[in-house]
Every structure is written in structure tokens, then in C-alpha cells.
Amino acid sequence: MDGYHRRMSDERQYHIGFGRADLGAEPPTIVLLSGDPNRSTHIATDRLRNHRVLSENRGLNSYVAELPGGQTVLCATSGMGAPSASIVLNELAQVGVRTVIRIGTTGSIQAHVEVGSIVISSAALCRQGAAADVAPVEFPAVADPFLTVRLAETAARLGITHHVGITASVDTFFEGQERIQSSVNPTLLRHLQGMTEEFRALGILNYEMEAATVFKLSSVYGMRAGCVCAVVAQRTVGEQVVTTVKADAINHAIDVAIGAADGW
Ligand code: URA
Numbered sequence: 491m492d493g494y495h496r497r498m499s500d501e502r503q504y505h506i507g508f509g510r511a512d513l514g515a516e517p518p519t520i521v522l523l524s525g526d527p528n529r530s531t532h533i534a535t536d537r538l539r540n541h542r543v544l545s546e547n548r549g550l551n552s553y554v555a556e557l558p559g560g561q562t563v564l565c566a567t568s569g570m571g572a573p574s575a576s577i578v579l580n581e582l583a584q585v586g587v588r589t590v591i592r593i594g595t596t597g598s599i600q601a602h603v604e605v606g607s608i609v610i611s612s613a614a615l616c617r618q619g620a621a622a623d624v625a626p627v628e629f630p631a632v633a634d635p636f637l638t639v640r641l642a643e644t645a646a647r648l649g650i651t652h653h654v655g656i657t658a659s660v661d662t663f664f665e666g667q668e669r670i671q672s673s674v675n676p677t678l679l680r681h682l683q684g685m686t687e688e689f690r691a692l693g694i695l696n697y698e699m700e701a702a703t704v705f706k707l708s709s710v711y712g713m714r715a716g717c718v719c720a721v722v723a724q725r726t727v728g729e730q731v732v733t734t735v736k737a738d739a740i741n742h743a744i745d746v747a748i749g750a751a752d753g754w
Contacts, residue, residue, distance in 0.1 A: 503581035506552055506566065507545030510585045514562070518554055519588040520751050521564040522744075523578070525700060527551035529593065533744055534565040541565075550578060557752045568592070572620040572661060572703040579704065583711040589637065589754060590708050590715040591747045595731075595740065596657070596698040597667060597723035599690050603653050605724045606735040608743050609696045610641045611657040611717040615689070616702035618661050625710055631659070631702035634714035637750065641716050644749035650742045655695040657717070659702030667697045672729040686725060696721065716750070718743045 502509035510517060524530045527549045534541040534553035541555035544564075552566040566582060568575035579590070596609055603609060616631040638654065645652035660666035664673040668686045686697075701717040708715035720739035722731045 497584060498586060499584040503584060505548060505577050506550050506581045506585075507547030508552055508585070512544055513554060513585065516562060517586050518562040518564045519586060520561075520754060521566050521582055521587045521590050522593055522747050522751060523566050523568050523582075523590055523704070524593045525568050525570055525595070527567045529740065529744075530565045530567045533593070533748075537744055537748060538563065538565070557748060559752045561752065563751055568700055568704075571699050572618040572659070575700045575703050576620040576624070576707055579707045579711065579713075583713055588713050589751075590704060590713050591637070591641070591751055592700060592704050592715070592717040592719075593740075593743050593747045594698055594700060594717065594719040595722045595736070596696040596719035597725050597731075598696050598721045599658075599686050599725045600695055601726045603695050603721060604651070605721050605732045606739045607651040607653060607721050608645060608739065608746060609657065609719045609721060610638060610645065610652055610654045610746075611701045611705075611719070612638050612654055614657045614659045614702035614705055614717075615694060616659055616706060617666065618659055618703050621703045621706045625706050629706055629709075631705040632709070633705055633716050634708075637714050637716035637754070640750045640754065641718050641746055645718075645746045648745055648749060650746060652746070653695055656693065657701050657719075658689050658694050658697050659699060660697060661699065663699065667725075669729045697725070718746050
């Protein structure tokens, strides 16, 4: 996989705000990549040991910290959506990252994928614009199979309710996930009407906003990627995020990501 990695750089990266020289003698090659900067801070400061701030530039909070087994890991932030994630992934590849574990939140579109559980994406339907700048639309948005199995085995070992399957990654939280009641926009384009039902019938588990781009770009940039998301909305019931379960579900997703990264 290292063979076709494009370019390494010693420069401080413009957006993430750190470079290889900031990573110490044993630079981490794994990143725990959260959409939310506060989640990155929480993982580094509350869930791991000996954290060090790398940058809190543009809300793309980045830290280096130690996994339970002592190995160093990056905790970094993708921001919301594919364009921001694409920039962060490119720069992370340039500072030597080889394994990406996305830790996100998601809305289930299947009745059996309940709020509070987690989804581990084996692949993603890519309805995302940024990835089309990097590879043809037909390029597979697929997780690394070994990392995916490791995430699923970790979830099973920890007794965390989890589902492994295909995710739909889209560019908008409202229209692109067929939200109408909670959206300012009463007009849903015809090609989006009925999409959720169609995706459900195809066996797609959930909606989120970064996985497909993370998978495609990681393949092109020579990195392995996996994705674990906390289910915080149940679209067979309603459009809203269920805030009462959010913290526990995210902590379960973090437990799985840390457990899988440890010793990887
Ligand atoms: N993130 C999403 O993209 N959709 C949801 O419904 C919840 C979180």
C-alpha cells in the first residue's frame, strides 16, 4: 500500500496546522478522525493518555496522545462534510498517516438499526462532490476489509450493539437526507423524493456525511480507512437527532475505535 502513496512533506500543513516535525521521534501513523473538534479534544484529553496539542487551527483540533498499549495516535478533526474532510485527509497523508478511523454520528434508515447502537461501514454509496475531484464517480468507496473486521470484532468483544454494512454518504444533512419537516426548505427535488425508502429497500443502513469521501481518498492516497458511527437519529420514526442517547452512543463508537487502533 505504501508503494503508491503520493507525497510526504516536512512542511507545516496549512489547514491542519502541524507538520511531521511536530510529531516527535516516533510519529503516529494512525488517526482517530472526528467530525466535531470537541470530540477530538474529548478523545485526546479524557480517553487517552499523555496528550499534546498539535493545533487548534480553524476548528480542526489535532492532538497526539497514547493508546492504552502505549502506541502514539493522532486525534484529528475532519470538520463537517466532504470538502473539509478532503483537505484534512490530503494533509494527514502528507504528514505520514497510514490508517484512518473515522468516528462519526449517523441517522439509521433501517428499523433494526436502533438509536444508541453503532454502525461500522463496510462500504459507502458516494453521493459526494469532493470525491469526484479525486477519482471517477465509479471508483469504489470501500473501507479497508481488515480494519473493518477489527472494528467489528472489537465491538463484539466489548459487548456493544453494532451493525456492519453499507452507508449512504451525502453532502447535505437536510435535503440530501430527505428531511422536510425539520428543514427551512419545503421543496425537495424530484430525484430526492422517495430516496430513503429506495435506499432502505437496497439494504443501506444509514446516512452520514463523510465516509465515502474518506474511503475513496484514503484508497487513492495509500491509506487504510474504517468508519464507526454512533446512531443518533432513527429515520423510520422521525427526523430529529435523539440527544438523550447521543453521548453514550458516541462513547461506544470511541471505545470501538480506540480498541481497534490499540496494537494495530
Ligand atoms: N449525521 C447525519 O449525517 N445524519 C443524521 O441523521 C445524524 C447524524
